[in-house]
Amino acid sequence: LLKSWLTYILDTMDCDDIDYIFPIPLHKSKLKIRGNNQSAIIAKMISEITKIKYDSKIFIKIKSTANQSGLSKNLKNSFHVNIRNKKLIKGKKYY
Numbered sequence: 001l002l003k004s005w006l007t008y009i010l011d012t013m014d015c016d017d018i019d020y021i022f023p024i025p026l027h028k029s030k031l032k033i034r035g036n037n038q039s040a041i042i043a044k045m046i047s048e049i050t051k052i053k054y055d056s057k058i059f060i061k062i063k064s065t066a067n068q069s070g071l072s073k074n075l076k077n078s079f080h081v082n083i084r085n086k087k088l089i090k091g092k093k094y095y
Helices: 002-010 028-034 038-050 083-089
Strands: 059-061 079-081
Touching: 002 038, 079 083
Parallel strands: none
Antiparallel strands: 059 079
16 A cells, blocks of 8 residues: 555656665664664665665664654764765765
């Protein structure tokens, strides 16, 4: 159902200038607790629909923060581009 809805929405969007799709990462400790990353599941679906490259290792979360549900806490300095992938995305558009 979600994939059908995403397909419908994405058909109305111009995604031609997007080079990569990647999920908002979870800190490794939270990923271990949850077992999956919902944003990764959705990003992968979007990648399959649009045929835009998907890479879950470009963006990393380096700082464990409190759950964001119901909070307005700033996540500044929590995320970084994985140093091994900086060249991969230099000059690219990604969402």
